[in-house]
Amino acid sequence: MIIVKTLAEMQNISKKLKKEQKTIGFVPTMGFLHEGHKALLQSARKENEIVVLSIFVNPLQFGPNEDLATYPRDFQRDKQVAIEEKVDYLFHPDVDEMYPTAPSVTVKVNKRTDVLCGSARPGHFDGVATVLTKLFHLIQPDKAYFGNKDAQQVAVVEGLVSDFHFPLKIVRIDTVREEDGLAKSSRNVKLSMDERKQATILYRSLSLAERKITEGERDPEEIKLLVKNMINENSDGIIDYIEILSYPELEKLAIIKNTIIIALAVKFKHARLIDNLILTI
């Protein structure tokens, strides 16, 4: 595996790989790799001749009161995981390399961004779209892999790829969970032992919502109330949002129909956790 630190080197590598007509699978991450990231890497490994993993904690997508400084990092461990997952190129630029000056142009996301994490984290998806635009240009992947764990992010990225005509395919990977249902996340390490136990309520409440919908409930407000009560009764976490929206359009619904997302965000002391289920009725 080759570790790439500079943009120039990454560009030269992609240019060479393109000339050799190699297929490139790209997995963008912020590191502190876990089974969720591994699932993305394994799909990329199966479907491409070359796998590029990026590890970059992107300051542009963090708000002023968010956890940029304390976001978990362990490059040595990540490097081992990348080797085990047979990554060919690990792109790990410094912040100064990616943004030597304040960007003169950024990408502004207009759709699918005024709800869920978009409204709770203003500017977040602009930061995601901007860094991905840079990474897609530098790496020139044929396929890029994203997790449904961040379902709004994938919906936004699909808009970016389509509007800006990036010649690549977005591949979605299902959420990988712990045995007790908690979605794997780099931020889970920031939970206290007690919070870690309480955090199972995210998936348990989503599962309750799914069961009610399967049994015939079609009123989003009724389901949201059930989920809210279940979370409040079983954890100290503060609910940021619980939403049921059409997917991938992320529009409000008077009645549950077709493909929907039930999404929630809950704030614990040192970690804000998100989870969702996408269902087709």
Ligand code: AMP
């Ligand atoms: P992050 O490092 O958190 O920015 O995540 C990088 C990629 O891994 C994103 O596309 C995420 O959606 C995906 N990902 C994170 N957690 C999981 C998970 N538990 N299951 C599947 N994919 C995930």
